[in-house]
């Protein structure tokens with residue numbers, strides 16, 4: 538692990554009623570499994586979890602969350618999409634929290650394959666509306682992120698913290714020991730994210746559509762599920778790069794070996 542990098546839990550935003558917390562990284566998570574980042578939003582003493590992850594991270598994430606809020610005060614769990622690194626811990630989380638699960642309706646019938654799930658606690662995002670309002674008045678907006686990479690994917694924008702949780706978008710994998718918490722030099726971060734986006738994002742058409750939408754939100758940070766958190770000039774650096782990126786079907790010959 539990079540000596541310069543402090544990968545313990547960080548408060549990314551905080552005011553009297555509302556905070557947005559990165560729950561830190563597990564140094565062991567790089568061993569044979571993709572490295573993932575988890576986040577907690579706290580609002581007037583109630584919590585929301587963003588992509589809390591799979592079974593093998595469950596104990597660490599429970600411990601990290603419990604340092605900030607009792608589990609029985611977690612009201613919502615947001616899944617950006619259906620992948621196992623996002624949502625395979627669903628049965629465990631439903632067991633230890635009273636939370637409702639928010640995910641694209643495309644995936645609700647797939648979730649029981651990760652364990653015993655009460656369908657009454659699953660809220661398809663399309664039926665939940667454009668977002669949810671929390672106790673302080675802060676709003677969490679569901680941002681369409683379809684085909685990036687999942688056909689049914691959402692980002693979540695915390696309008697009070699001005700932080701966009703982007704799921705896999707913006708993600709990448711560090712070489713072991715090279716992890717950093719933040720992206721402060723976007724060009725230097727490109728080797729971490731380039732191949733991931735070229736392979737996983739469906740096409741430049743969908744990437745550009747998302748970048749246009751996100752640019753209008755003017756986020757101060759973009760917090761992905763893998764890699765590191767974009768802040769300062771790296772937010773615009775990333776959006777400019779992604780909106781011009783040829784990826785997915787634009788590069789189809791590459792993936793067929795032509």
Ligand SMILES: [Fe+2]
Pocket residue numbers: 618620686705
């Ligand atoms: Fe994914």
Ligand SMILES: [Fe+2]
Pocket residue numbers: 620622623704705762763
């Ligand atoms: Fe992922």
